[in-house]
Amino acid sequence: MARDKAPLLIVDQLTMRFGGLCAVDALDFTARGGEITALIGPNGAGKTTLFNCVTGFYRSCAGRIALARPDPDSPGAFRADWREELEELTRSTRRSARLEGGEIFLLERMADFEIVKRAGVARTFQNIRLFRGMTVLENLIVAQHNRLIGPALDLAGRLGFGAYRARERAAIETARFWLDRVGLIDRADEAAGALPYGAQRRLEIARAMATAPTLLCLDEPAAGLNPRESHELTALLLSLRDDHDVSILIIEHDMSVVMAISDHVVVLDHGVKIADGTARDIRQDEAVIKAYLGVADEADIAAMGA
Amino acid sequence: MEESLTPVRSRSRLKDALTGAAIAGAIMFGLCFPILAFRTDQNFSNELYLLSRWPAVAFAVGLVFVLRFTMLLRAPRAARPQAPPSPTLAGALQRLARYAGGAGVLALIAFPLVMVALLGPAGAQKWIDNFGIQILLYVLLGWGLNIVVGLAGLLDLGYVAFYAVGAYAYALLATYFGWSFWLCLPVAGLLAAAFGVALGLPVLRLRGDYLAIVTMAFGEIIRLVLTNWTALTNGDAGISSIPRITFFGWPFIAGPNGFAALFGLKFAPVHRLIFLFYLILALALCVNYLTRRLRKAPLGRAFEALREDEIACRSLGVDTVATKLTAFALGASIAGMAGALFAARQNFVSPTSFTFMESATILALVVLGGAGSQLGVALAAIVIIGGSELLRELDGLKQIFGPAFDPTQYRMLIVGIAMVGMMNWRPRGLIALRTPSIFLKKPKLVVGALAGEGRG
Numbered sequence: 063m064a065r066d067k068a069p070l071l072i073v074d075q076l077t078m079r080f081g082g083l084c085a086v087d088a089l090d091f092t093a094r095g096g097e098i099t100a101l102i103g104p105n106g107a108g109k110t111t112l113f114n115c116v117t118g119f120y121r122s123c124a125g126r127i128a129l130a131r132p133d134p135d136s137p138g139a140f141r142a143d144w145r146e147e148l149e150e151l152t153r154s155t156r157r158s159a160r161l162e163g164g165e166i167f168l169l170e171r172m173a174d175f176e177i178v179k180r181a182g183v184a185r186t187f188q189n190i191r192l193f194r195g196m197t198v199l200e201n202l203i204v205a206q207h208n209r210l211i212g213p214a215l216d217l218a219g220r221l222g223f224g225a226y227r228a229r230e231r232a233a234i235e236t237a238r239f240w241l242d243r244v245g246l247i248d249r250a251d252e253a254a255g256a257l258p259y260g261a262q263r264r265l266e267i268a269r270a271m272a273t274a275p276t277l278l279c280l281d282e283p284a285a286g287l288n289p290r291e292s293h294e295l296t297a298l299l300l301s302l303r304d305d306h307d308v309s310i311l312i313i314e315h316d317m318s319v320v321m322a323i324s325d326h327v328v329v330l331d332h333g334v335k336i337a338d339g340t341a342r343d344i345r346q347d348e349a350v351i352k353a354y355l356g357v358a359d360e361a362d363i364a365a366m367g368a
Numbered sequence: 369m370e371e372s373l374t375p376v377r378s379r380s381r382l383k384d385a386l387t388g389a390a391i392a393g394a395i396m397f398g399l400c401f402p403i404l405a406f407r408t409d410q411n412f413s414n415e416l417y418l419l420s421r422w423p424a425v426a427f428a429v430g431l432v433f434v435l436r437f438t439m440l441l442r443a444p445r446a447a448r449p450q451a452p453p454s455p456t457l458a459g460a461l462q463r464l465a466r467y468a469g470g471a472g473v474l475a476l477i478a479f480p481l482v483m484v485a486l487l488g489p490a491g492a493q494k495w496i497d498n499f500g501i502q503i504l505l506y507v508l509l510g511w512g513l514n515i516v517v518g519l520a521g522l523l524d525l526g527y528v529a530f531y532a533v534g535a536y537a538y539a540l541l542a543t544y545f546g547w548s549f550w551l552c553l554p555v556a557g558l559l560a561a562a563f564g565v566a567l568g569l570p571v572l573r574l575r576g577d578y579l580a581i582v583t584m585a586f587g588e589i590i591r592l593v594l595t596n597w598t599a600l601t602n603g604d605a606g607i608s609s610i611p612r613i614t615f616f617g618w619p620f621i622a623g624p625n626g627f628a629a630l631f632g633l634k635f636a637p638v639h640r641l642i643f644l645f646y647l648i649l650a651l652a653l654c655v656n657y658l659t660r661r662l663r664k665a666p667l668g669r670a671f672e673a674l675r676e677d678e679i680a681c682r683s684l685g686v687d688t689v690a691t692k693l694t695a696f697a698l699g700a701s702i703a704g705m706a707g708a709l710f711a712a713r714q715n716f717v718s719p720t721s722f723t724f725m726e727s728a729t730i731l732a733l734v735v736l737g738g739a740g741s742q743l744g745v746a747l748a749a750i751v752i753i754g755g756s757e758l759l760r761e762l763d764g765l766k767q768i769f770g771p772a773f774d775p776t777q778y779r780m781l782i783v784g785i786a787m788v789g790m791m792n793w794r795p796r797g798l799i800a801l802r803t804p805s806i807f808l809k810k811p812k813l814v815v816g817a818l819a820g821e822g823r824g
Contacts, residue, residue: 118682175686178682178685184683187680191683193820194819196673200669203669210666219665220667221658222661251808256818
């Protein structure tokens with residue numbers, strides 16, 4: 063499946079400074095389509111900052127974040143190498159360019175909501191951000207806002223009449239599908255804030271998936287999960303990659319999860335990339351063991367070896 | 369429960385209660401000392417002399433002491449766990465609410481006719497105007513603000529500015545250009561919506577307290593402009609003799625071209641008020657219907673999602689800028705139309721009608737009613753506005769408290785006590801339950817404690 067391994071997200075020389083603090087320093091990496099790319103590193107390494115730059119929550123100080131989105135209708139038509147078109151797009155002032163079978167975007171030129179809406183990047187948060195006072199189903203319906211709202215002049219639709227009804231039925235079906243997928247279908251009408259912690263984590267992933275993303279960015283999805291739950295999460299993420307054509311960028315501290323699912327691992331420390339490779343490469347990388355795990359942390363080394 | 373307490377514990381509780389009550393009494397004394405204890409008055413030769421009122425101070429301090437003491441004695445020392453209202457009780461309330469809405473509308477439709485039948489055309493005027501029209505105007509304003517505060521979670525303390533814009537829009541357009549009310553009503557709404565967007569743009573990045581302060585300042589700016597731009601607005605003197613509302617062109621006058629002659633009725637000034645009442649009622653019902661539809665449409669859900677978590681909204685591709693501006697514009701346009709109706713009712717507008725106190729009152733209706741609840745806001749308007757109007761009518765109390773007693777002076781005190789009580793017992797307002805906008809199997813009400821307040 064060579065076409066699947068085409069670059070999806072290319073980050074070039076990305077720099078993000080907060081005053082004197084350089085959180086991300088001239089970072090380069092590439093995430094490929096159809097893969098799970100893990101970002102690991104000690105606390106304060108700049109992982110979440112990188113996420114916020116990619117999803118448009120921060121405006122990066124310098125560098126380029128490029129994303130390709132093959133058309134969902136014609137997979138395979140998109141070319142594997144779009145570097146040339148990317149250079150051309152970078153020289154222009156535009157934010158995106160249409161290619162045969164897809165579209166490429168320069169995310170650093172786009173607002174956060176456009177990145178979700180047009181480029182198809184969805185994300186979850188380290189500290190869960192659900193609409194707590196709304197029901198589980200409503201959370202997934204809000205996620206489909208842009209598909210539901212329809213054309214700008216559809217005034218009847220704005221009030222919930224006319225063509226809106228068909229769109230809403232489709233949205234409910236999508237919601238039903240994802241709720242079923244994460245095992246929350248029976249709790250669809252409950253308030254999201256009333257769910258137990260593990261279910262809230264799953265709901266956040268389902269909500270992100272309801273936006274129909276190309277790239278799913280997960281910020282520590284296994285934090286606070288018990289071993290059984292994190293095992294289920296692993297299975298879910300693999301299935302998202304294999305069955306639903308989603309590429310995943312994941313920040314995770316739980317090494318058993320990272321090692322089990324990652325096709326590709328990027329290690330950050332103090333805003334700089336210190337290693338980049340397959341999970342197997344990373345496991346043996348001296349710099350990683352020294353910088354990230356610390357020599358004393360044997361439990362994690364054991365987990366990596368596992 | 370009382371029996372199970374050991375004597376030692378109950379004695380310590382008694383001691384705690386006494387201490388607590390003494391502290392409360394001391395605080396009350398500190399408050400009373402500058403306010404209540406001394407008063408300056410003038411004697412016959414216009415000299416100031418100091419009047420001390422120690423019995424009043426003693427009464428206030430004693431009252432606080434006794435109340436606090438009984439409160440502490442009754443409640444266990446450890447804070448009771450805040451039990452959320454039980455869903456079954458809540459469900460019963462909600463079922464009741466479903467009928468209350470319909471019954472309320474019927475009662476409102478019947479209200480002016482019943483009043484005329486009971487009190488005659490002249491006697492009914494006061495009730496239709498002071499109670500009916502005034503309460504309905506506040507219901508309209510409360511529902512408008514409910515979109516901004518209750519749904520979108522944007523704390524707006526300058527809402528009265530849009531009310532003022534609508535009122536002056538009608539006053540100026542009608543007096544200067546002779547535009548008819550029916551043309552001015554939508555224009556007032558649109559103009560207020562434009563002001564809503566104008567306010568929304570600079571405050572897009574602000575949330576919670578910061579937003580509240582800037583919107584409050586905006587309200588004051590509008591009021592000060594209206595006060596000081598005397599060439600246009602006639603300043604504090606206001607604009608008088610605003611054309612009265614007509615029945616689609618037929619004025620409410622005694623002559624042969626009037627409304628009464630048209631329908632072969634005997635002329636009575638109350639006709640105009642009844643018409644205005646039904647007009648505001650119709651507008652309020654439209655607003656209510658549209659808001660309920662909106663809640664089930666993507667935009668309304670985006671409002672609520674914005675209240676719950678703005679960052680999550682952005683992560684899901686919701687254009688928060690457009691959503692916020694729409695919320696401000698919608699809320700403002702309702703206030704603008706209410707303003708036009710207000711000007712049509714009074715025939716006179718001046719900046720004094722649009723002080724911060726008005727914004728605070730409207731916000732109080734939304735908060736007391738339960739943010740997001742249409743019925744709650746309407747009930748709060750009836751209780752707060754109707755209640756304080758009703759106090760004016762309680763002349764009978766003079767026979768108990770003496771002829772110097774003026775119940776209207778206690779209006780704000782009673783409203784204040786009611787608010788403190790509400791915030792104590794029902795901090796989320798009268799109707800603190802959220803009905804989901806969509807459901808798979810069965811709608812389950814969401815307790816208000818889970819819903820966000822727009823603090824992001």
